Amino acid sequence: MIALRLRQVALLLASFLLCGMAFFQMFSRVDGSFPSSFVIPLGATVVLSLVFWILVDRFQPYASQVLQPCVLLLTGIGLVMIARIDHENETSVALRQIMFVCIAIVLCSALVIGLKDYRVLRRFSYVSMVVGLVLLLSPLLPGLGQEINGARIWVRIPGVGQIQPGEFAKLFLAFFFAAYLFDHRDQLAVGGKKVLGLQLPRIKDLGPIIIVWVASMGVLIMQHDLGTSLMFFAMFVAMLYVATGRLSWIVIGFIAFAAGAVLAASVFSHVGARVDAWLHPFDPELYNRAYGGSYQIVTGLFGLASGGMLGTGLGQGHPNLTPFANSDYIYASVGEELGLVGCLGVLVLYVVIIASGFVTAMKVKDGFGKLLASGLVFTMAFQVFTVVGGITLVIPLTGLTLPFMAAGGSSLIANYILATLLLIISNAANKPMPETDSETFQYEALAVLRDHELKERQAEREAADAADARRARQARSAEPTQAVETSTPVTPAVPVTPVAPMPPIPGGAR
Incomplete structure (x- = not known):
């Protein structure tokens, strides 16, 4: 158990270290020093993340421990890119995003403490x-x-x-x-x-x-x-x-x-415009269209292409040239400065989260938990696919944002709650012994009854059919006997005297 906890802490500290190195490198290149305005917000985020891990270890001890490090690493990469774009656009979206991260962690901590059983x-x-x-x-x-x-x-x-x-x-x-x-x-x-x-x-x-x-x-x-x-x-x-x-x-x-x-x-014209921009992104008429054109798609593709295999480096690209580079197109910003390797690394983190969610859905014994876990994790997988597919011209743009990375408080908080729900369900799935309290017994009894309800009804129908068939056979076999008895004179019954059993023979003889 101690070795498991050490591995969990090592994963968490590794995510902090990678995010800290990324922030330091990016700010060193664009500002020459680490800005003091980010010290306290980032420090508060680290402290709250450690508190959240302690609460999960206390109240959900069997929960999957790969979710939090992956989520924090994706959030850190997104914050680095948002702060990078803030420097070019002279905005302060990154500090606001850090505030939303802290709010999300606090809400998720309350959820871990309060929601002991997801089946409620x-x-x-x-x-x-x-x-x-x-x-x-x-x-x-x-x-x-x-x-x-x-x-x-x-x-x-x-x-x-x-x-x-x-x-x-x-x-x-x-x-x-x-x-x-x-x-x-x-x-x-x-x-x-x-x-x-x-x-x-x-x-x-x-x-x-x-x-x-x-x-x-x-x-x-x-x-x-x-x-x-x-x-x-x-x-x-x-x-x-x-x-x-x-x-x-x-x-x-x-x-x-x-x-x-x-x-x-x-x-509807707005839907048709997105399809046209997807099919003909390099058409000059669509490229220069003010609304519903392909300018965002083309600049995002150019940003991905300029990144190449290893990227231009943190702080050395121009991701701000793409509209909504810190929200809808943050994946293109990552591809420009971190290259194909960085894009694949981000996808691997998502794959780990999604695979962990599907494993939880397969392991949990409760039918409601299976459906809830699979629905939540598929929603995340589908959202990642539509965002990345829209940026890379696999499908038309849908307007969704990349979970945990894109700027926006609503998406960030909702996806943090989604990941926390997966943590709570994974705790029930990985628990070695089921709970024995009355509420758990009630849920399990209801699940068993519903699972076997159809089989019981089928068995009752088969038993009724068999009984009907048996009565029909008895009726058919009784008809000739009744006919014979009516033609034969009835004789009075002679009382039969019961015979007493013989006493046992001595010596064990048979």
Whole structure:
């Protein structure tokens, strides 16, 4: 146990050391010295991170210990690049981002202490649905929502600033999806007709996916936000596949969203502009277009190309030439100054986090925990794919931000809470002995009953059919006997005297 704790501390200190070296090197090149304004905020971040690790070790002792070092290292790389771009643009976004990091760590510490059993979230499934929908649709309220760069996904709160409620809505909707699919997985797993080797679901079971599809299209149409719409629908379809194990749900979900996206691209100009910029980024007309053009895409590609294999070096590139280089395009900024090696290193950190989440989903015994962990980790994986794929022209730009790295308090805090939930679920998955309290027993009993409910009903039907068949055979065999008895005269019954058993023979003779 001591050796395990030493390895955990070594990983944590290694992430601090790498981030500190990156800050020192970058500031030495751009300013000549380490600015004093960053000493106290970065020191507070280190102290809070150590306190968070101690709390996890105290209250969630079996939690995965690779998540926190990877998250801190990604956050540190993002802060270095944001501070680098601040120097060129003469802004102070990095100090504000450090403040959001400290707030996120404090909230996650409270979550680690307060949420001892993640399964309590299942009690508030429909409350989570209502809260998630309210957060998702709140930018549409007049006077509260705010439209930026063509997307109405922001809410302005006096004294706080702008927040993106959709980042928090994904957490609450993940709670609801996990609880709903856990309760109805048996009905959704029942297949209908087979088409081209796929077991299609029954028509009456298509209701949930149709409702989520309509909600996703509503977000796309009303809020002009392709990324959030795609993320929510993909999260639900992925959790639906995990709950039922049927590939047909993936195929139906892909076809449904592809049809909706094609329709939206032909009807709404903002969606069609992103598709055109993706297909023809070097077209001079699109490049010089003021709104919806390809200038950001092209400058980001030039930044990645100038970085080469090893990059220009921290503080020696020009990432600020790309619009929104510290938020939407921070991955291109990393590629310019850290090169292909730095980009692959960032992807490896994400792969470690995602793999740890999927391992947790496979190890946890509770069905609700499996669905929740897989939904949360798939949401992160999908978000990373869409951001990196949009920057590298694999798919159109979606407007999502890179988790833990991009500037923005809403995305940072929401993804820190997501990672903390994975930590709490991993504690239950890695625990050697199950808890024996009454609440845990109740959850486990309910899970066992629901797992065997379908089998019990099937066994009852088979027993009833067997009983009916036995009665039918007895009825058929009794008909000839009754016919013979009616033709034969009945004789009075003679009383039979019971015979007493013989006494045993001495000597053991038989």
